[in-house]
Amino acid sequence: MKAPIWIPLYTIVNKEMIRIFRIWTQTLLPSVITTSLYFLIFGSFVGSQIQDIQGVSYMQFIVPGLVMMAIITNAFMNVVGSFFGAKLSKGIEDTLVSPTPNWVIVWGYVIGGVVRGLVVGVLVLIISLLFTKLTIVNLWAVILFSVLTAVVFSLGGLMNAVFAKKFDHTAIVPTFVLTPLTYLGGVFYSVNALPEFWQNISKFNPILYMVNGFRYGFFGISDVNIGISVTILIMLVLVLSITDLMLLRRGVGLRS
Amino acid sequence: MVDIALDIKGLYKTYSDGKVKALNGVDLTIYKGEIFGLLGPNGAGKSTLINVLTTLANKTSGEIIINGLDFAKFPSEAKTYLGVVPQEFNFHWFEKVEDIVVQQAGYYGMPAGEAKERAEILLKRLGLWDKKDTVSMKLSGGMKRRLMIVRALIHKPEILILDEPSAGVDVDLRREMWEFVRELNQEGVTIILTTHYLEEAENLCDRVGIINKGNILEIGTVKALLSELKKDTLVLDTVGEIKGLPKRYRVIEEGRLETDLLQGEDLYTITNELHSKGLQVTGIRNKTNRLEEVFINKVKD
Numbered sequence: 001m002k003a004p005i006w007i008p009l010y011t012i013v014n015k016e017m018i019r020i021f022r023i024w025t026q027t028l029l030p031s032v033i034t035t036s037l038y039f040l041i042f043g044s045f046v047g048s049q050i051q052d053i054q055g056v057s058y059m060q061f062i063v064p065g066l067v068m069m070a071i072i073t074n075a076f077m078n079v080v081g082s083f084f085g086a087k088l089s090k091g092i093e094d095t096l097v098s099p100t101p102n103w104v105i106v107w108g109y110v111i112g113g114v115v116r117g118l119v120v121g122v123l124v125l126i127i128s129l130l131f132t133k134l135t136i137v138n139l140w141a142v143i144l145f146s147v148l149t150a151v152v153f154s155l156g157g158l159m160n161a162v163f164a165k166k167f168d169h170t171a172i173v174p175t176f177v178l179t180p181l182t183y184l185g186g187v188f189y190s191v192n193a194l195p196e197f198w199q200n201i202s203k204f205n206p207i208l209y210m211v212n213g214f215r216y217g218f219f220g221i222s223d224v225n226i227g228i229s230v231t232i233l234i235m236l237v238l239v240l241s242i243t244d245l246m247l248l249r250r251g252v253g254l255r256s
Numbered sequence: 257m258v259d260i261a262l263d264i265k266g267l268y269k270t271y272s273d274g275k276v277k278a279l280n281g282v283d284l285t286i287y288k289g290e291i292f293g294l295l296g297p298n299g300a301g302k303s304t305l306i307n308v309l310t311t312l313a314n315k316t317s318g319e320i321i322i323n324g325l326d327f328a329k330f331p332s333e334a335k336t337y338l339g340v341v342p343q344e345f346n347f348h349w350f351e352k353v354e355d356i357v358v359q360q361a362g363y364y365g366m367p368a369g370e371a372k373e374r375a376e377i378l379l380k381r382l383g384l385w386d387k388k389d390t391v392s393m394k395l396s397g398g399m400k401r402r403l404m405i406v407r408a409l410i411h412k413p414e415i416l417i418l419d420e421p422s423a424g425v426d427v428d429l430r431r432e433m434w435e436f437v438r439e440l441n442q443e444g445v446t447i448i449l450t451t452h453y454l455e456e457a458e459n460l461c462d463r464v465g466i467i468n469k470g471n472i473l474e475i476g477t478v479k480a481l482l483s484e485l486k487k488d489t490l491v492l493d494t495v496g497e498i499k500g501l502p503k504r505y506r507v508i509e510e511g512r513l514e515t516d517l518l519q520g521e522d523l524y525t526i527t528n529e530l531h532s533k534g535l536q537v538t539g540i541r542n543k544t545n546r547l548e549e550v551f552i553n554k555v556k557d
């Protein structure tokens with residue numbers, strides 16, 4: 001008799017949930033605090049002196065971007081931290097010796113990352129309501145862009161964890177790739193306001209499409225085409241999930 | 257055919273980083289219901305063999321058949337037959353004892369209710385039930401070892417593999433563990449264990465295999481291996497002045513000699529000879545564990 005596949009999947013997801021909520025001061029709290037500070041400083045103090053962008057106040061404009069930033073960071077950090085920790089403690093071996101298929105391992109950890117990303121995203125969104133009012137023009141866009149983005153960065157975190165040999169290696173991508181791309185991805189400004197050269201450069205930044213797609217869901221405004229944004233996200237999900245699966249299948253960084 | 261639990265044919269393993277051939281053409285057959293001991297010095301390739309079996313290491317070449325199933329073709333099914341207790345602790349540091357065991361059951365597709373019941377039975381049986389809410393990091397070495405055994409058994413494997421189960425375990429616990437392994441074996445579980453302790457192999461195993469430098473040098477029952485030994489080294493306590501003894505006697509210290517008793521030789525020839533040289537023999541015993549001698553001889557050449 002073949003055992004139902006949802007049991008191992010649920011087991012990994014449940015393990016991740018226990019971890020996230022056990023160390024919530026490390027997993028949930030930091031982003032909530034930093035984003036609150038952003039709201040306070042950029043939104044309230046500085047933002048009041050900045051003009052409206054495409055009909056929305058500066059404070060409103062940055063909310064979707066900052067929520068997205070929290071989702072990206074938390075999805076990525078959750079998977080890279082948890083999976084690398086499992087590698088370091090060798091705890092991952094209990095999954096590797098079991099019949100749990102590789103795709104279940106990938107998606108178990110990815111779902112963990114998505115949940116943490118979205119939980120923190122919702123918390124940040126709730127806090128933003130203390131500072132400003134929000135509308136939602138297209139709920140589906142809000143859900144689609146937040147979930148797909150969380151999936152992309154969870155898959156990315158997994159890939160980082162597979163290659164990481166030391167704990168330091170888990171910080172390289174967040175510091176040198178994620179943070180710069182997020183700050184330059186139109187969280188704090190509309191790329192339309194940039195000189196043409198920088199506008200063109202920005203088009204190569206995938207985070208621009210995520211932030212704008214998400215912001216479109218709230219205010220119906222976007223610097224980029226929404227169809228292109230969705231396509232890019234889906235392509236990223238496909239490429240990253242296939243790559244992760246291949247890495248696990250070959251046992252890179254896991255089986256000697 | 258039906259009675260073969262595990263069949264390994266021409267297994268080679270070279271780690272990607274080095275020139276060490278950790279496994280150099282291993283052929284090994286394990287029968288259902290036996291306790292098999294793999295004996296070898298540090299670096300012999302014991303853990304490598306076990307890691308290849310449990311897929312923690314990728315083989316370079318060779319074939320592994322478990323319960324008649326080709327591992328390479330049916331990895332998921334083959335894995336369900338195996339339970340493994342690795343040499344090094346491998347727990348998620350911050351997870352609790354019971355969670356670790358129940359999770360493991362989940363990876364094998366066992367529903368949570370059943371997993372909890374079984375976890376309770378096994379944790380109680382290995383004396384860990386009162387630690388069920390303790391974080392794995394806070395267990396003693398012996399407790400961790402037992403937790404690894406519970407975890408390996410949770411999905412009812414037909415073959416239990418133990419890599420150095422006695423490492424870091426005190427004498428009492430070791431005896432209890434042997435008892436437990438025997439009980440499991442009687443319940444029908446095939447056991448494969450590696451060990452440094454020849455005493456363990458002698459006490460527990462139906463058959464042993466001696467491995468060195470990635471090669472299996474000898475496989476046989478403990479009795480057959482011992483009968484290969486053509487001599488026994490004896491230590492003799494003597495009273496009297498030691499002088500003018502024949503070459504076969506080696507003086508260790510004042511009042512203590514060593515000599516080899518050949519197979520079939522009468523002990524009387526020795527005591528008689530010493531007596532004639534003015535020595536009283538007040539004590540006599542085996543120098544070492546005899547299996548150890550077979551082992552050392554095999555590994556030496």
Ligand SMILES: Nc1ncnc2c1ncn2[C@@H]1O[C@H](COP(=O)(O)OP(=O)(O)OP(=O)(O)O)[C@@H](O)[C@H]1O
Pocket residue numbers: 256271272273274276278296297298299300301302303304305343
């Ligand atoms: N991950 C690895 N990468 C490279 N070489 C390895 C690795 N693991 C083991 N080896 C090498 O393979 C050989 C066999 O090691 P193995 O761990 O299988 O020995 P062992 O018989 O289990 O020894 P011990 O009794 O000390 O546990 C050794 O030369 C060892 O250095």
Ligand SMILES: [Mg+2]
Pocket residue numbers: 302303304343419
């Ligand atoms: Mg070993």
